[in-house]
Each structure stands twice: as C-alpha cells, then as structure tokens.
Amino acid sequence: MEVLLSVILGFMIIGAIYALHANDLLSAVIAQGIVGYGLVICFLHLKAPDLAIVQIVVETITLIIMVAVVLDSSRKEIKEKPGFKGTINIIAGLIFIGFLIYFFYMAINPLDTFGEHALRMSETYVEQGAQKTGAANLVTGVLWDFRGYDTLGEATILFTAALGILSVLRLKGKK
Amino acid sequence: MSTLVPLYVILPLATAFLIPIFGRLIKGFEKALLSLVLLFLTLLSVYILFNGIQEPIVYAVGGWEPVNDVPIGIHLVLDGLSVFILLITSLIGFLATFYAISYIKKYTAENNFYALLSLMIAGMNGVILTGDMFNLYVFLEIAVIASYALVAFGTEKQELEASFKYQILGGVASLFILFSIGMLYWKTQTLNMADISNILSGKDQDFFLLFTQVLLIAGFGLKAAMIPFHAWLPDAHSSAPSPISAMLSGVLIKAVGIYAILRLFFNLFMISYEISIVITVIGALSMVIGVFLAIGQWDLKRLLAYHSISQMGYVVIGVGMGMIIMVKGGNLSIASLAIAGGLFHLINHAVFKGLLFLNAGAIEYVTGTRNLKMLGGIAKDLPVTTSTSLGASLSISGIPPFNGFFSKLIIIIAAIKGQFYLLAILAVLVSIITLASFMKFQRYAFFNKKTFTRKVKEVPFTMCFSMIVLVILCLALSLLAIPGVREVVLTPAVDVIMRTTEYSSSIIGM
Amino acid sequence: MIVYIMCFLLFLVGLYGIVTRRNLIKIVISFTIMEFSVFLFLVLIGYIEGGEAPILTKNLPENVNFVDPLPQAMVLTAIVIGLATSAMLLAIAIRLYKKYGTFDIREIKNLKG
C-alpha cells in the first residue's frame, strides 16, 4: 500500500513542479488538476470515500473558476531569463528543502509508522459512534454530532467567503 | 453562569446571519443590532470579571461526557485569561461599530460591512473560548477570512493588492498551524488541549516537540505580526477602513496571535528554555525594529501600523521574561510582575492604538487625505479629534498621567529586577523614540502653521462619542496599576499563566 | 515513512512556488498545492492497515477494525475551507487583473508608484 501511494505522490509532485514552471497559464491550471485528482485516488486508497467525493467536486468547481479567470486574461506568463542569479536561487532553495526534510525525518522518526495508528479519542467514535449518534456513516456522525460545533463554524466560513466575494467584487467601493 | 459561555459565539453569529435578510428591509437595522449585541457582551464580560473567576468554567458542547476519562466532544473553556481578552474584543468591537455608523456612509454596501464585522468578532470569540485544537483552527479561519474581505472593502488598487498579500501570508500561516495540529494528533491521538498537555507533560523535550513548536511559533507569530513575519501588517492596516484597522491592530493580532501563543506555550506545552529565549528575542526585535521602521513614515496609518509592531514587542518581552524566570526557577514574584506588566500593556495598547486609528479615520473623513505633509493647522476646527489624539499620543509614548506609562514602568521594573538590563535599556530607548515620532505626528497633523486648504468642520456625533469614551478609558485604565484594582482584573489572568500545565489537569477533572 | 516525507516534499514544493513565482495565478496554484499536501498528511496519519472505511454497511464481518474517522472529519472541513480561500484569492486576482492589466507582481509593484 505504501509503495502504491508513493507512486501516486510521485506523479503529484511532478505535476506540481510542472504547474509552477509551465509557461502557459492554462496548462499550469490543468497541471494543478493532476495534483487535485491524484489526491482523490489517494483518498480512495486510504479508505476515505467521503473525502474522495468532496475532493472531486471541489476540485471541479475550483478548476471551472480558475479556467474562467485564465481564459479572460493574456495567458502568457512573463518569463524572466534564468541568469546566474536564478541558478543561485534554485541551489539555495534545494539546500533549504534538504535541511527541512532532514529535520522533518528526525522529528517523525520516533512516532508510530504508517498503518499502525492507535486510537484514543476516536476509540468511542468507532465503538459507540453508531449507537450514540444513530448514524451509519461514522464520519457524518463525528461531523454532525460529536463535533457539530466545528461544522457550524465550517458552514459559517462558506457564508463569510460568499459575503466577502460579494463585497470585493462590487463595482463602486466608495461613494 | 456556564450556560452563558456559548453566547459569546452564538450572538455575533446570529447577527451575521440576520443582517442579509432584514438589512434590506429595515433601514439601520444592522447598525443597531450589532451595537446592542456587542454592548451586551461587554457588560457580560465586565460582570463575569468582577464576579471573580477562580476555577475555569468548562462547557461541553453537545453534552458529551468524557468516556473512561478521555474527553470526546469539544469543550469551551472560560477562565481568567479568556475573560480578560473577551472584554477587550467586545469593548473595542462595540466602540468601532458605533464609530462606523457615520464613518461607513462613505462606502457602499453597508450591510456586508456589518455582517463581516460581526463574523470577525464571532471568529475571535470562538478562538478565545475554545479548548480544542482543530476548533481553534476553524474559528481562526472565520476571523481571518472576514478580515481579508474587510481589508479589501474599499476595492481601490492599493487595498486589493494589500489584501491579496495578507491572504497569501495568512493562508500559509494557517497551513503551518494545521500541519502542527496533524503532528500533535499523530503523537497524542487527541485534539482536546487539556488532554494533549496531560500526555505531553510526561515526555521530555525531544526533537518532535521542537519541530512542532517552531511550526506553531511561525504560524501564530505571523498572525501576531512579530518581526520576521510582519510584512503584511503595514499594507493591510493602512488600506483597511479606519474602524477595521482599529479592530485589526487593537484586537485581531492580540486575540488570534498573542493569546494563542500564551495559551499554547504556557498551558499546553511544558515551558522550555529554548522556546522562552526565542519568544523574548522575537519580542525585543519587534520592539526595536518596529519603531525604527515607523520613524520615516509620512502616511499616518502606516506610521501607526509600524508602531503596533513595536508596542506588541513590549507585550511579548514582558511575557517572555516571565517565562525565562519560571523556567530557570527564579523568584516567582518577579515573573508574575513581568507577566502582569505584559498583560496590562496588552489592554492599554488595545485602547490607545484603537483610539489613534479612529483619530486617523476622523482626519481622513474630514480632510480626505492621510499624508502628514499635506495636513496641518486643523487643531482649531477639530477640537474633539485634536484633544483625543493628543491624549492617545501621550499615553502611547508613556507620559505619567496616562495608562501607557504605568504598564511600561511595570515591564521595565520587572526587567531590572530580573537582571535583564539590556531589555530594560531597549524598552526605555524605544519609548523615547515613540515619543519623538508621535510629537512629529501631532505637530504635522494638527498644530503646523500652514493651514489646510479648505474649511473643515468637526466629525459627526457617533465618531466623537467613541473617541471620547476611549480617551476616558486611557485615563481610567491607569488605575489598574494600583494593587487594589489589579487584584480583580489582572491577577486571575496572570494566575492562569503562572499555573502552566497543571492548569489542564484541573480542566480534565471537570 | 517514505510517504510522509514525499507528502512533506509536496508541501515544500508549494512553499517554493509561493516564494519564487511572480504570477498571481501561479501563487494561487502553489497555495492550493500546499493545502492538498496538508490534507493528505492528515489522512495518512489516520490510516490503519487492514482497516475498513468507517461506514456501517449491512454485510460487515464481525470483528472488523475501522480506519480512524476523526482525521477524515477534520480534512472534510479543511477541504471546504480551502475552497473558500481559493475562491476569495481568485476573486481578488480577477479584480487586480482588471485594474492593473497584468497578473505579474513586479509590474503591479512599479505601476503602484
């Protein structure tokens, strides 16, 4: 299982790097789709069907909006010539990324490895979840009953985003 | 008492949801409703504060009792520290809303403004009250997304660009926080803060904790606009409408930034020597660099924004010194003095920085410009604005009768007692430079000889009312220095911090 | 262990994109890539070898252990937060494009004057 996920993650990383370096904005947005739909496949393999559905639909809506934005503009990105200064940046970036990954590896080494995950708080969610909330889908049981306050906050975020976009996109801001 | 705890979040949320429906039908509905709600919340927090809080009130949302003493639901925790910060948010929130009643007439879509403001306050109250890590992230996002939209409310070029930069940096900080929540969940398999601190209290300071703490400092440091992460603050605060910059500078960076750092690094993690050094150094850097950046500014709001960074530096060195003394096991009375000084400066800064931004808004409302070079000689025509901004400038630069002096004095005394002589010297130096910078502001804005081109008349009543109330608070808060009054307001908050991690075992006991 | 490191690598690619890219849309894209890597990291933590999806269907064997539902609930909330944030970012990016005529940060900086 871990090998399969690593392969998909490899493709996602390649897609991400292409998305950053693509000259045409439209192909950058499509490359971002690789990462999004790759995530859907990972969710399916990690036994998370709820997330797979939400991720597919959210990724489609984001792609629709992004393509609409990009098609409306000049699709060429202004390329600066990667002179000497560019290579210095890339080398410095790689060294920095190498250090961070080493620190991350040092941090997660003592923790339990992939697949062995002890339950503590979600022990009751799994055992008594159905009986306490009555929902067959445990994730919905956790979302709406054990942590319903979170999900109210979550719906408020969409409400805030809708209001925010309405107020940002109005034509005349000041009288 | 405990059934009142969720009101802090329910009422602003209910206002936000009612406004789009009734805002169009009843004229002025949203202004009255939000002001009343915030006034009620201010009185509620004053009542709870003076009623005295010894034991933290734990409110289990959804009524989920812990199963074999593992807490499963989300718990709201109200204790000395959170009531103190809630008082600041609702007080400054009420005054900013009242101020905005006539200020916002310059903008279109007033309903959206009030709905987003009530959502921002609901988010901040949610962050202050929560006892659950992921819930902290969700309500942090509500407060921050509402503030992104409010920064770009005027839809001018500069405001949109400032809001975009603020959103990207804020989003990266939120992802750092979510990443560290994932790491904490991986190690402790639970999201309840008290539970996490119980599990972590046994372990020693291994590399995992250091990595997570660095991520959290980066995340919340950016929300609190500490020095390495302050890039977004001057643009965001100077381009937002003035009542919003008063809320951002006075309250948001405190409730979402400083409060979260205090809660995590005192009550969640074991206080460790490296983290206390990092926090104090960041505080000192912000204090010094903030004021040097502020000297060369000619745009009024950018000057005030840079001063916010340096004043927050005072709060952070106060708290950082307390942490160092506690870690080294030094004299606890000095540590509590330093932390009391930090918290006292927190509320003082909320009051006088809010007032300064409201003054800047009044000047902009009347003259239409924020550039100090073009202002001058409007002291005679704007009596209220001039007097209130004089009071605020004196209190920010620490002149005796005003509250700024007392809180800076406490911090400097604690620094000298705790043998932090460098910090004491820096604090005095920065205070002098702040005085110089605000004298420049006063002279160019009000008392310069060359008069402003056209006749200006005084700002409407609602703006004057808020400014006058704030200047009275600037004087009233200096009473907090007297030990008698301080026992009621500051000491419960300081106790919560001083009791550090065994504070959480008392919550689990609930 | 390798999966977590690759997930963190994706996070760093996104961070690299935000720091170095000049184009607004590229910055929004790298921001969404960073988000995806954090979501994947959270779900990777909750995975249990041989566990079932946390849905109680009719024909389940007796003692089946489920995958941890808590990180899934967290990520479901975080995905919709990600949608809200990217929608806000794109709205402001369109507005900036209409005002400045370009998506490039350097040009916006010197046009700002």
Place this chain on the structure above:
Amino acid sequence: MEGLTPIVKKVAQLMSGIIFVYGIYIVVHGHLTPGGAFAGGIILAGAFILLILAFGSEVIRLKKEETGSSITESLSILLTLILAIGGLFIGTKVFFNNYLPKGEVGELISAGLIPIYNILIGIEVAAAIITIFLALVIFKEEEEER
C-alpha cells in the same frame, strides 16, 4: 452573457436534471452512505452552474438570482443555528445537542437531527457556491460594459 450552441444547451438541459437528483440523493443519504451536506451541496451548485454556462442570461436576471441565493443561504444557516440553539432548551440543555430520537441505525429516518442538519447545510452550501459563481459572472459582465 450569451449562451452556447443549441447542442450544448440540449445536453446541459438533460444533464443538469440528473446531476440535481444525484445531489439531492447525496445530501439526504448523508448519514447512511458516504457524502453528506458538503458533497451534495456542491453537486447541486454544479447542476445550476452548468445551466448558467450553457444558457447564459442578461445581467438583470443574474442579479435577481444572486440576491435570491444570498437570502436562501442566510435563511438556511440561520435555521441551522436556531436548531442548534434549540438544544439549549430541550434535552440535556446544552448547545448543539441531538435531541430527536435516534431511531434504528440503518434506516433513512435514523440519526435524530443529523439528516435535518444535512439538508439545511446542503442548501446553504449550494446557495453559497451559486452566489460566488454569480458574483464572478456579474462582475465580468459589468466590467465588459464599462
């Protein structure tokens, strides 16, 4: 905004009905099968967006629809909050308490308040995404006119 060719219009007409019914199924069966308020809500919004893209319409009608969806959005999340506050007065007197009877696990009417929350928040999410999409479309239309 001008619509697309008649073939696309006909296909969109057929597709959006199916997508709409599928979205309702996902929302209503949220507590039984994977999916729920968020997934179903966005699918409902997708059906509506498909119609707008295919048929297009003038700005005035879009503006009316935008205010309509903004009001639906506030109404449905207000109802959710009222239901959650209802928990303060019924059952164990606590905010967000599931006070309706839980029923039998596999059934459609089973998880107390959860299906009602799912439906209300499904409507709210759909209305929010539609408001966002309409705001973007109206902005582009008005920008062209100027």
